[in-house]
Amino acid sequence: MFKFSVNNVWDLKTFLLTGLFCSFALGGYCQKFAVSNDQHNIIYIGLPNTIHVCVEGYKSSSVIVTSDSGIVTKNERDPEGRKYEGYYLNPIKPGHFSININIKTSKGIKHIGEYEFLAKAIPDPVAEIGGKSLGNISRSVLKAQIGIIADIHGFNICARFVVTSFSMIVMKKNGQIIDKDNVGSKFSDDIHSVFNSLEENETVLFTKITAKGPDGIERHLAPVELKIVK
Numbered sequence: 001m002f003k004f005s006v007n008n009v010w011d012l013k014t015f016l017l018t019g020l021f022c023s024f025a026l027g028g029y030c031q032k033f034a035v036s037n038d039q040h041n042i043i044y045i046g047l048p049n050t051i052h053v054c055v056e057g058y059k060s061s062s063v064i065v066t067s068d069s070g071i072v073t074k075n076e077r078d079p080e081g082r083k084y085e086g087y088y089l090n091p092i093k094p095g096h097f098s099i100n101i102n103i104k105t106s107k108g109i110k111h112i113g114e115y116e117f118l119a120k121a122i123p124d125p126v127a128e129i130g131g132k133s134l135g136n137i138s139r140s141v142l143k144a145q146i147g148i149i150a151d152i153h154g155f156n157i158c159a160r161f162v163v164t165s166f167s168m169i170v171m172k173k174n175g176q177i178i179d180k181d182n183v184g185s186k187f188s189d190d191i192h193s194v195f196n197s198l199e200e201n202e203t204v205l206f207t208k209i210t211a212k213g214p215d216g217i218e219r220h221l222a223p224v225e226l227k228i229v230k
Contacts, residue, residue, distance in 0.1 A: 032056040033101055035115045039157070043089050043097060043117045046215025047157060052086040055103055055112055060085045062104045069097040069119070091119035125150035125161045127209045127221040136229040142204070143195045147186035150211040150221060159213055163221075166209040170194055172202055202228045 033055040043049035055063050065072050070091040076083065091097045097119040101112045126133055130145050150161035163185035170178040182188050187195075198204065206224040213219070 031112055033112050035099075035101075037117065041117050043091055043119050044122050044157065044159070044215075045091050045094065045119060046122060046213065046217075047090075047159060049089040049091075049117075050086055051089060051099075053099075053101060053115075055101065058103050064102040064104065064109065065099050066102070067097065067099045069095075072099060089117065091117075094119050094121050121217075122159050122213055122215055123152055123155060124219050124221065125152045125211060125213070127163065127166075127206070127211070127224050129206065129224055129226065132226065133222065133224045135226065137226045138230060139195065139198045139228055142198070142226065142228070143192070145187070147184070148206060148209065148224065149185065150209075150219075161211045161213040161219070163209060163211045164218065167207050168194070169205040169207060170198070170202060171205070173199060198228045200228055200230055204228065 033053065036052045037043070037049070039049070053063055053065055054060070065074070065087050067089070070089065070093075073088045073090070074086075075088055076085060089097065089099070095118075097117040099115050099117075101115065103110050103112055127148050127150050129148055130137055130141055148163045148166060150163050152159060152161070165181070165183050168178075168180045168182065168191055172178065178194055180188070180191055180194065182191060204226045206226075209221040209223065211219050211221055
């Protein structure tokens with residue numbers, strides 16, 4: 001298998017990242033194909049990783065893409081409902097993810113080549129309240145918050161996480177410790193009532209935070225520690 005310059009590819013200007021290869025049959029004939037992916041050949045478990053595969057001289061309906069490393073689904077629409085003649089890759093574990101590219105011909109199925117991606121787990125999100133995971137917060141700002149969110153900073157793919165449970169510990173000035181458990185991401189009425197009693201310089205600690213993302217894996221997130229100020 002040989003790699004050629006992108007200049008040899010037919011109109012692929014819209015591809016953000018393109019791999020061009022040749023598969024040699026009898027007589028030295030070069031069958032060119034291209035694979036595009038806008039994440040630098042990295043795909044993530046639990047996300048609809050989109051790719052586009054072209055084989056020179058064949059319509060997309062004649063191209064067959066399979067994999068032994070996970071699930072390959074051919075789709076005519078992207079997640080937003082727009083027309084998309086490509087494939088979704090869903091790896092089942094981290095590591096190398098290879099796809100097999102074949103075409104349907106009048107003589108049967110012909111193997112063209114392989115292409116490899118690197119499958120990764122989605123990074124852990126950061127739990128935040130009012131945009132903070134550590135630091136000072138006023139009682140009024142804390143009372144205005146609906147709950148805890150989990151977000152991935154610097155990750156250029158949409159991966160939504162939902163907080164499923166957490167515990168709250170408040171260390172009062174008089175030495176009293178208040179401990180509350182919460183199911184879901186939203187603050188319960190019990191927690192809101194505790195917020196109403198908070199005083200300056202008291203510390204609120206949110207621990208045992210769990211969240212789930214598109215991959216269905218339950219994550220245990222770092223705690224959120226906030227100090228009440230005026």
